[in-house]
Amino acid sequence: MKTKGKLVIGGSWRSLGLPAVFLLCLFFFLAGFLGSILFSNQDVSSARPRPMELKSVEEGREFDPLPHGGTGEDSLTSIPFQVLSWKPRALYFPNFVTAEQCQSIIKAAKVHLAPSSLALRKGETAENTKGIRTSSGMFISASEDKTGILDFVEEKIAKATMIPRIHGEAFNILRYEIGQRYNCHYDAFNPAEYGPQKSQRIASFLLYLSDVEEGGETMFPFENGLNMDANYDFRKCIGLKVKPRRGDGLLFYSLFPNGTIDATSLHGSCPVIKGQKWVATKWIRDEEQND
Template identity: 75%
Template structure:
């Protein structure tokens, strides 16, 4: 009758096998299993577990890593380059249109400083007029208050402008002055394009190729930036430009949104149509930087 194989017999069998393999072989095997377990545990610790929404938590990256603090063998930069690695975290929200989200792009103190600078200078916002349009027959399209402020006027805006240039790889000289906007309850901006269609607005010296929105405040309810034509939806001609549908980006203080109005071949992306949903509760502050395809002098 065979006895049950117990823990003691199992250990004994390992010892007998070890004697057959020889001590050096046993050491090699132990080293192999140790290293395999170590690297496996490291791998699984790096793979994050999706949250209830299905999205994986994203690591916060350092904005700048000094050469002395990194293990990278950095190259010598050109005269206009940086001597450190710049890592600005972002999330691709959409490829149609191309829209990217930048969490914590600015600090709360920077946002409050920009609001304090702009608030005394606000005036009712205006829109670019097509031939035949007037300020009277375009009322209600854009109901915010705003002011244009050059980055050269303020050190905080100057810093933010430089960071936008690094994030977009589009030169600062191509950017317009910041348009600082305030939307109060009920105020909105109906769907529109930032690029100007020459067929509607006439010949253009340059075009707004990209837009960067820096949200300066949280909004309790409403105020989202929306893209109703995302992925080709709602383009059958029945869409009402005041409707707040499609891809919607909730304003959060310090976060940034970059989207491109033009394709690389310099044609307007029809899916870049966007607007600002009405603010329902709270106040929305945003700093907009329009970036053109040619140098600007503001």
């Protein structure tokens, strides 16, 4: 109740009067509204980013395909991807192929593995470059694969990169065992170091054929201009790291659109600590290839 205009604590809520009740209701409404916004924003920020995706659709459903040219297709196709970096341009493709397809490629490659080799620069020899690349591997073209899986993979890579498949080298299937690695290097060949080049590697697509329990990441130490000084140790496993996951793909570009080498595309393979790493590499060039 009220005495001389003062509010008596403990009185009935009815004694507050209509204006006070209205203000209380408004207070609780605003508190609830602001709280819901706060928790809603918290949930969104903690959610895992969704890959960009537009699944293939049939004509007449979600989207209508346009009339196409003689080399085009009559259906819409899109592949989930995530931009990992713009310096260098690197994109990640989850579930690019199935586990069964990965296992089939490994099975075919196992019996033909040999120690991996290096493209040598001026003054280098196999002896003084020993230990830079310690994996085992083999080359196989899509036409040599009787299962048709590599043909499917090659076609999908062409769609992901929008570079015709005839520009791709044969697949290099690689196995890294415990302790094996590939020190930092460029996939493009600097003419000042390797001599004149008839064609140049534009991009690389890495298809991870196995999970790796520990280690084995693909790493970009110069991502976004980091570590680019004369004191950088090329044996270190630092920078942007991509963990191998079976069936996933990694695309990165070695050249800028003007054809010069992107210095931030330097990359390497961290040592495998536990398990094995299997990967199929497709190098893509600016000139047509005959494999």
